[in-house]
Amino acid sequence: MPVLRSIRERFAVERPLDGVRVAACLHVTGETANLVRTLIAGGAETALCAANPLSTRDDVAAALVERHGAVVQARRGEGPDAYADHIGALVKSRPQITLDDGADLISTLHAVGADAGMLGSMEETTTGLVRLRSLDGLACPVLAVNDARTERTINDRFGTGQSAFDGILRATNLLLSGRTVVVLGYGWTGKGIALRARGAGAEVIVCEVDPLRALEARMEGFGVMPALIAAERGDVFITVTGGRDVLRAEHFERMKDGAVLANAGHFDVEIDLAGLRALAVEVRDVLPLVEQYDLGGDRRLNLLARGRVVNLAAAEGHPAEVMDVSFALQALCVEYLARSEGKLPPGVQPVPDAIDDEVARLKLASLGVHIDVLSDEQRAYLGIWAPDAPVEG
Numbered sequence: 374m375p376v377l378r379s380i381r382e383r384f385a386v387e388r389p390l391d392g393v394r395v396a397a398c399l400h401v402t403g404e405t406a407n408l409v410r411t412l413i414a415g416g417a418e419t420a421l422c423a424a425n426p427l428s429t430r431d432d433v434a435a436a437l438v439e440r441h442g443a444v445v446q447a448r449r450g451e452g453p454d455a456y457a458d459h460i461g462a463l464v465k466s467r468p469q470i471t472l473d474d475g476a477d478l479i480s481t482l483h484a485v486g487a488d489a490g491m492l493g494s495m496e497e498t499t500t501g502l503v504r505l506r507s508l509d510g511l512a513c514p515v516l517a518v519n520d521a522r523t524e525r526t527i528n529d530r531f532g533t534g535q536s537a538f539d540g541i542l543r544a545t546n547l548l549l550s551g552r553t554v555v556v557l558g559y560g561w562t563g564k565g566i567a568l569r570a571r572g573a574g575a576e577v578i579v580c581e582v583d584p585l586r587a588l589e590a591r592m593e594g595f596g597v598m599p600a601l602i603a604a605e606r607g608d609v610f611i612t613v614t615g616g617r618d619v620l621r622a623e624h625f626e627r628m629k630d631g632a633v634l635a636n637a638g639h640f641d642v643e644i645d646l647a648g649l650r651a652l653a654v655e656v657r658d659v660l661p662l663v664e665q666y667d668l669g670g671d672r673r674l675n676l677l678a679r680g681r682v683v684n685l686a687a688a689e690g691h692p693a694e695v696m697d698v699s700f701a702l703q704a705l706c707v708e709y710l711a712r713s714e715g716k717l718p719p720g721v722q723p724v725p726d727a728i729d730d731e732v733a734r735l736k737l738a739s740l741g742v743h744i745d746v747l748s749d750e751q752r753a754y755l756g757i758w759a760p761d762a763p764v765e766g
């Protein structure tokens with residue numbers, strides 16, 4: 374994770390987080406450990422609990438405590454009571470800055486009025502931001518890291534674009550070339566999936582409800598049509614809308630024998646599982662992550678990972694390089710909140726462009742890629758304000 378490492382090296386010298394209490398409710402994995410080490414290098418007192426008990430790596434948790442001095446409240450497979458206790462322990466540590474994956478920590482702080490006086494918080498999921506935007510009277514700023522440009526580009530488009538196929542191919546060992554892949558939802562994530570499918574030699578069909586996104590897909594050269602028509606043509610269907618029942622009985626009834634159904638959206642509601650079960654005369658496991666629904670009349674549909682998010686349920690989620698960029702963004706956001714001295718307004722707000730730009734610059738440097746810079750004349754011509762640029766009379 375070279376981008377995060379470069380930030381850690383700077384933090385160790387500048388110590389921008391000296392004495393700041395930071396609490397994080399994230400996946401307790403090796404990648405998160407690198408983020409925690411970076412915050413500690415910057416001088417933060419850091420406590421961590423697990424946003425998902427199934428992703429917790431106990432060896433990583435132990436190493437963070439023993440070698441790096443973090444407080445870690447997490448155990449793989451812990452139940453809801455232990456989770457509540459662990460969140461409670463982080464709340465008691467009176468954090469000044471929090472990081473969340475699903476908004477549980479900041480929501481609990483808000484419920485007891487402890488968000489007042491905090492320097493701020495950060496949320497890395499769409500679902501968490503939906504929760505926070507509907508909270509009344511949030512008393513501290515919350516940076517929407519989920520919506521940052523670097524996150525959308527690297528995590529959603531390139532990370533999920535690749536890892537969704539990693540899950541599909543591990544589960545099925547299909548040859549994509551020559552097949553028809555139907556992508557339902559052409560948002561940040563769907564765009565990456567469509568791009569990768571085309572790169573693998575598949576014919577790609579996009580189904581959308583947003584006219585501009587549908588137009589964008591058409592102008593990219595993808596087939597665009599209603600899901601009812603695509604249902605008859607597709608070999609592989611991938612839902613990635615954030616909505617529910619995107620594929621349902623009327624679609625299953627039209628699909629070809631052998632069609633594969635996968636979901637890359639957050640929740641396992643995008644494929645109507647109850648509707649699929651109701652149509653089936655028999656359901657059998659044909660591979661460890663493939664359930665075959667026999668609809669009778671020589672038609673069988675193959676559901677991957679029980680409709681759960683396929684890149685996590687059938688593969689290992691994003692590559693570490695993707696998390697490197699995501700956590701670099703979060704480390705710089707913690708620094709921004711620490712340096713803000715509590716002067717930011719409360720409520721959900723975007724990550725400043727300067728942070729996105731800095732993360733992109735560091736990632737380019739880690740790749741050994743150099744780019745041009747505007748001359749003073751070009752900058753003045755374009756009217757971009759910069760502190761050091763000469764002001765034209």
Ligand SMILES: NC(=O)c1ccc[n+]([C@@H]2O[C@H](COP(=O)([O-])OP(=O)(O)OC[C@H]3O[C@@H](n4cnc5c(N)ncnc54)[C@H](O)[C@@H]3O)[C@@H](O)[C@H]2O)c1
Binds near residue numbers: 560
């Ligand atoms: N698997 C992962 O690693 C991963 C990563 C990022 C996001 N996600 C999840 O993927 C989902 C989509 O995220 P996004 O950031 O791309 O969202 P987005 O809002 O950018 O895009 C979703 C698109 O789906 C379209 N849509 C909604 N309902 C539809 C329907 N019934 N039929 C066809 N199109 C429909 C919307 O018009 C929109 O263009 C969310 O659940 C998100 O949490 C998963």
